[in-house]
Amino acid sequence: MSPGPARFVRQLLLGLLAAAATIVTLQSWRDFTVRPDDLVDPALVAAAALLATGTALRLLPLPAVVVAALQLVVAGLLVVVLVGGSFPSPGAAEETVDRIRAALEVAQVQPPPVPLDGGGIRALLVVGAVLFLWIADTVAATFRTGPALGLPLLAAFSLPVTILRTGAPWWVFAVAALLYVAVLALHEADDLGRWGRRVVARRPGGPDGAADTLPGPPVAGTAVAVTAVGLALVAPLAVPVLDLGLLDRAGLRGGAGSAVVLRDPAADLQGDLTRGDDVELLAITTDDPGAAPPSYLRIGGLNEFDVDEQQWRPGGGDERALDEARLQLPEGARNGDPRVTWNIRATDAFSSSWLPTPTNLTDIYADSGWRYRPAGDDFTRDDGRTTAGQSWETTEVLPSFTRQDLDAAGQDYPARLAPFLEAPGVDPRIAELAASIVAGATTPADQAAELQAFFRDRDEFRYDLQVSSSSDDSLTEFLFDTRAGYCQHFASAMAVMARELGIPARVAVGFLTPELIAPGRWELSAHDLHAWPELYFPGIGWVRYEPTPGQRASATPGYSAPDPSGPGATSGTDRPTPTSRPTTNAPTSGPTSAPPSSTAPADGDQGAADGRGGADGFRPAVVLSVVGATVGVLGLLVLLLAPRRIRERQRRRRRALGVEGAWDELRATLIDHRVPWPPHRSPADTARTLVEDWETERAERAEAGTPAGIDGTALAPLERLVTRLELARYAPPAAGPGADADEAWSDAQAVADARTAGRGGARRARWLPASVVVDSRERRRTGDAGLGPDGHATTAPAVDGGSDEEELARR
Incomplete structure (x- = not known):
């Protein structure tokens, strides 16, 4: 019902x-x-x-x-x-x-x-x-x-x-608990009212100035509710508890444990590369079916060279909380450059205090314990937790630029990059060697390309994971004696030589291109760990180079070929090979167009096309x-149907109230048709006022001459209805309403039809009945469900305009 x-x-x-x-x-x-x-x-x-x-x-x-x-x-x-x-x-x-x-x-x-x-x-x-x-x-x-x-x-x-x-x-529990208490208070309003004293207020305008008792807020009940919520928040702090759980998160990290441990990206890299067994470290997925493999995932950036230890280290600088590291559009990226979102999960075998992420991030979602380090464009933590078993999500923009853009970048480096030009204490022969290699190069881009080509010459260098240094200057030994090493040696040497040439440089540690497991899903293992140098170009930002020979990294970025017209050069179009998406089978020879699903709109529309959810998400x-x-x-349907449905239910309930219900229904019908109904009057006084208003309205609507009075046949039903109502209130029949109720409803309908004839607004009265709002407002004002809609009790009405006996005498 x-x-x-x-x-x-x-x-x-x-x-x-x-x-x-x-x-x-x-x-x-x-x-x-x-x-x-x-x-x-x-x-x-x-x-x-x-x-x-x-x-x-x-x-x-x-x-x-x-x-x-x-x-x-x-x-x-x-x-x-x-x-x-x-x-x-x-x-x-x-x-x-x-x-x-x-x-x-x-x-x-x-x-x-x-x-x-x-x-x-x-x-x-x-x-x-x-x-x-x-x-x-x-x-x-x-x-x-x-x-x-x-x-x-x-x-x-x-x-x-x-x-x-x-x-x-705590705030989640507190707010939810208070809302739950509000539900209880609304559901059990009557019972809650007994918790405390009721508020007594005098409503002006009441009969004889009598005080009306209005239901006030359950004062004591509210205090009990607030106190209970407060105790629920504070009490656990003082109660000793056992540290038990049904599912221990530590148990989820069993298995391989810390098969690959990475605390210092530079110091731990060689041991992880030469450990022998290949171990799955990362699983990468995306919803973009046309996305290229997420190659060259960065773990950390090394921006300081320690000449005493012959090692690159993460430099100092400020760190930011993860929620403060929502990254801007990377330098050199354009609004129309494609974007792709990667979901990354670390296995239990990969325990790193550095978070692997793609290059050129525009957004990242990870555990709040990670902190962003701008100097290395990386994320680290020192609270004891690692990547083992964790998952995170990143959005990467794939900036596009040509070799011509690098040539035109110039050497107007920002002052903040001064530390990236320092190489104190290195052997002077390294600067001489660098100068001889780039002799004839006219731009930093040409110099970087010549350096990369020098290291990748198999007649000059070879890739060897088993190499060991016999001197305190391993960098000099690598360049002038052994000419053999692994990726870290090549990346370190090129970065130092770039600094000696006046090009800001740093070393990045991360992963090569992963193995494709299924469409949109890749896997990275311990054998994919890698290091490479990054050089800075004004207006473009940090650019990756690949000096490690082809035995380890088979391809170089298309923009890094020594000769712009050679096999690896870009074509000079507006959409060349993205910097972070080289292939691993052959040098890139032209522009790589991104799939339509990963193309990003302007800044204002970034959220709609940043790869989250993909085409099927x-x-x-x-x-x-x-x-x-x-x-x-x-x-809209509720707003249209609710008033009419409420009005119909009111009419059905009034039907069961006999003569009182007929009188209330007449009042509601006239109010629906915007006919004024005098409040707080006796039935006779109300009838007299209705007739007077009726006569006035007929006079105003008359077109000419003296308007005729109201037809007596229209007033007779009103007189009979008032008489029956007075008898029902003051001399109710012992057998109940009987036939009087049906006759009263017929009279009420006849009065309503006659009074509203010719007024218009029938559709409005049916769909937007004003009596619903008036009745609801009246009940809130009186605060007593026992009162009828006109403010009178159903048994002994209060009278403002004189007693009913006086009205009967006047009639």
């Missing part, structure tokens, strides 16, 4: 509070994923859609079980839209199931935080959010069992405690538009 107006409003408020409490509670899931903020929009969309459809369904005369079942269907459609990213259809449903199944597999093998998209758990979290929102709306608003709302909220809170062994932030603009339009249509 459909609810009355007061119950309907209460159900709506219960639904709003329950949805708000659930959304706040879902914030306790933030540690499950590297991008928790991206779950807020789907949760808000689902909450709005479920509340709107639930409100519309609860207006209909349907059993609560049917409403809950229909709401479950709506929840299923929401899952298809939010997870499948398209309109509900058999194909979309199948895609949704596949994504949920994939998310379950990811959740079983990856410890949190896990990426959302591209092999992440977004589908699982969205399904959970929709399910909890449906339960909350059904429990609190449909079945109106407010106290039971605590069970789903407790279940949602328990998930991170059980799996992550971390509780929700969650499209916020599309989904929000579809769901927003649906919610808007449903909301």
Whole structure:
């Protein structure tokens, strides 16, 4: 059975509070994923859609079980839209199931935080959010069992405690608890009112100036609720507890353990390269089916050369918290350059305090313990945690430039790059060797290309992981004696020589191109660890070079060929080979066009095309538009149907009240047609005022002459109705209303028809009945459900215009 107006409003408020409490509670899931903020929009969309459809369904005369079942269907459609990213259809449903199944597999093998998209758990979290929102709306608003709302909220809170062994932030618990208390207060308003004293207020204008008792806030009850929430927050601090958990996160990191440990990128690199066994370290996925392999993933940047230790080190400089390191568009990148989003997961075998990321980042989502180091464009931490078992997500822009752009960059280096030109204490012969190699080169780009070609000459150098140094100056020994080494030797030597030539340089440590496992999925292992130099060009930024011979790195970037017209040079077009996407089979010989799906729009549209979700992922603009339009249509239907439905229910209830109901219905009908109804009057005085207003209106509407009075046949039903109402109030028949009720309703209908004839506004009165608002406002003002809609009690009305006996005498 459909609810009355007061119950309907209460159900709506219960639904709003329950949805708000659930959304706040879902914030306790933030540690499950590297991008928790991206779950807020789907949760808000689902909450709005479920509340709107639930409100519309609860207006209909349907059993609560049917409403809950229909709401479950709506929840299923929401899952298809939010997870499948398209309109509900058999194909979309199948895609949704596949994504949920994939998310379950990811959740079983990856410890949190896990990426959302591209092999992440977004589908699982969205399904959970929709399910909890449906339960909350059904429990609190449909079945109106407010106290039971605590069970789903407790279940949602328990998930991170059980799996992550971390509780929700205090503010999440506090806000959710207060919203839950508000649900209880609304649901049990009468019982809560007994917790404390009621507020007594005098309403001016009441009969005889009597004081009216208005229901005030449950003062003591509110104090109890706030105190309970405060104790729930403070008490655990003083209670000793055992450090137990159902699932130990440390247990998830068994297996290989720390097969590859990386604390100092330079010092640990050789040991990891020569350890013998190949070990899987990173898994990389993307939703962009046309993305090139994510080659040259950076672990750290080394910007200081220690001549005593003959080693490159991470230099000093400021560090920033991860949430302060949302990166700007990299220097040299253009708004139209393609972007791609990578989801990266480290295995338990890779324990690094440095976070591997692609070059030229525009965004990153990872554990908040990581800190950004601008000097090396890298991310590190010193709190004891490592990459082992972690997942993170990055968005990379692929800047495009030509060899001509490098030649035209010049040497106007910013002052902040002065430390990148220092090479104190190195053997003077290194500067002489560098000058002889680049003799004839006219630009820093030409010089860099000549240096790279020098090291890659197999007649001059060979790649050897087993080489060892017999002197304290390994760099000089490498350049002038052994001419053999591994990637770190080649990268270090080229960076030092570039500095000696006046070109800012540093060394980067990371990975080569990964192995393709499946479309959109790659794998990096210990044998892919690598080092290379990066040189700076004004207006373009840091540019990668590859001096390590082809036995290790078979390709060089297209812009780095010694002769611009040679086989490896770019063609000079506007879209040459991206700096971070060289192939590994042959030198790049021309521009590489990015797939359309990864092309980025202008800055203002970056979020829509930064690769998140890909072609098959969650499209916020599309989904929000579809769901927003649906919610808007449903909301409009509710606004159109609610007043009429409420008015019809009022009419049915009044029918059961006999003569009193007929009188109230006459009042409501006249108010709906905008006919004034005098408040706080006796029935006779009300009838007299109605007749006077009627005569005045007829006079104003007369076109000419003296208007005729009201036809007596129209006044007779009003007189009979007033007489029956007075007799029913002061001399009610013992047998009940009987036939008088039917006759009273006939008279009330006749008066209403006669009074509203010719006034117009019948459609407005039907769809926008003003009496619904007036009655609701009157009930709030009086604060007493026992009063009738005109402010009189149904048994002994208060009279402002004289007693009914006096009115009868006057009549």
